[in-house]
Amino acid sequence: MTTAAPSVVTVHVLLFASYADALGVDTLDLTLPAGSTVGTVIERLRALPGGDRLPLKPLCARNLAHAAAGDALVAGDQIAVLPPMAGG
Amino acid sequence: MTTAAPSVVTVHVLLFASYADALGVDTLDLTLPAGSTVGTVIERLRALPGGDRLPLKPLCARNLAHAAAGDALVAGDQIAVLPPMAGG
């Protein structure tokens, strides 16, 4: 058996507040082609029922820090999709 | 007996903090010629022992409100000479 680059990555996705309401879930796992990015996660979420209520470019975090849409995914990443913040 | 304008006015003077220390008193009455002003009070105070430690134009109040040096005195006025404020 030869070692090969894995062809897919699985990431954990967290949804909050109005985004969780829109999709009807607050956590899900997504398995995506290798080379996928944070932006790929958003595209997949927007294709789910209710996903059209997410903006095209929502704020995202990857492993507790703010992330850009182009950031590449690593297996096991925690990707959080963050509605407009309303603390304070 | 005919009525005549009084030829003098007597006012109550209050000194505070460093100014009271400078003159060694915190209250005194001054009897001044009719037509005297708040500025006249300061001139008199500056002529007293220790009075040279007062500035030429200290902040003054007349009857609890800020006053100008040119304000005319009325008998019974309370004239307060105010060192630089240091509250807060």
Add this chain to the structure above:
Amino acid sequence: MDLITDRPIELAPLVASVQSPERGGVAVFLGQVRNHHEGRGVVGLEYSAYEPMAEAECARILAEARSRWGAAVALRHRIGALSVGDAAVAVVAASAHRESAFAACRYVIEEVKRRVPIWKREHYADGSLAWVDPTATLQRT
């Protein structure tokens, strides 16, 4: 760190935590649940948070304020169900002088509102609910 808490915020111990004999000025901001928002009567609300990130982001904001103004700063943000009048957030900043205490306090509350993943759902007098969107990019009722 417990910057995010589901228990009532007590101001006195928070103020005490930043006081010291070198620091003459203490600035405080206390945010409380109002009974109105954009003309609608509010009877209560709930805050939810992405807690581990909210804790981390709050800690970063406090570190920035300490570094920039040399101030002692502390923060609590409440989550869960709150009633009108309850304290939702408290920021305290102490410094040798008032300018830096005010500046550090103001910085912390502004950054908390801008950067910390916390969301608020208001409960209105007419029985409806809505997530508050300060940017108004996603209209929901």
Add this chain to the structure above:
Amino acid sequence: MDLITDRPIELAPLVASVQSPERGGVAVFLGQVRNHHEGRGVVGLEYSAYEPMAEAECARILAEARSRWGAAVALRHRIGALSVGDAAVAVVAASAHRESAFAACRYVIEEVKRRVPIWKREHYADGSLAWVDPTATLQRT
């Protein structure tokens, strides 16, 4: 009005006095006796005031802040002998939004320092005393 007091200042009742369900933001400034001033060790101080004028001027400042920002504001300034760490002044301002609460709070403390006839004599670690002159036009030790 008791804006000027010779008793310890308690923050909690002062904050409570401005809180209401309409006002979501409360800004507080607390000024405490520091253990240093311009490089000298301070062990305590005394505040004296031209009390009737100080009360009147404080009341005018509060009225200005209420009128300008629509905020609820309250103030206490202590006089007499104070120790390091004692609260010398407390200002609280509550408004519907934080901007006006901060602005009103800041206005009141700045105007108090500028306009209210109160004087401070510091007691230094070396046993000497001096009236503090923020304008430094009259040098005394």
